[in-house]
Amino acid sequence: DMKVTQMPRYLIKRMGENVLLECGQDMSHETMYWYRQDPGLGLQLIYISYDVDSNSEGDIPKGYRVSRKKREHFSLILDSAKTNQTSVYFCASSLRGTGHEQYFGPGTRLTVL
């Protein structure tokens, strides 16, 4: 079953706390992505990972870092979360190369108070 999972689905944190968002996929996809979605702004790419320990900044990497130690698992870390990082975060994966669709997870709704 082709699936991207995300944990947790909902998270409330206080400003200054650390946040860990986790993503898994069972399709052996080489490429994985983290996006955030805010009303009216669409999907903004935070980081892209081309494989284990091969990560690249997206359009809005500031305030975020990632970790990919296994092909099937990709983490997004917020060190000292800020209120403007309140958003819905989506993980996605795809096969390497062009012409392949992305598969998205169900999202994590993060609220930073």
Place this chain on the structure above:
Amino acid sequence: QQKVQQSPESLSVPEGGMASLNCTSSDRNFQYFWWYRQHSGEGPKALMSIFSDGDKKEGRFTAHLNKASLHVSLHIRDSQPSDSALYFCAASEHGTGYQNFYFGKGTSLTVIP
């Protein structure tokens, strides 16, 4: 600058009507185009891909691509309330070996029963 632009931002059509969504890109390197659909509370899911000029039909959905004008459209005939969702146009480049997706900001479609 947004590389993929969508119009309209929102659209309401009566049940059974035709919905037409538009997308233009500003990068002639884009060769692969997708339409993604996102229902409320879920992650985006690929609806259709189109890589060649002309029309591609899948059931009630028809995508049209004109690479010369970098224009993609999606037409939904016999619209159903279940079609109410946020629709994203996405594009990716040819020949880079790795796949970055560029998303538009989305069109919110409401089908009125």
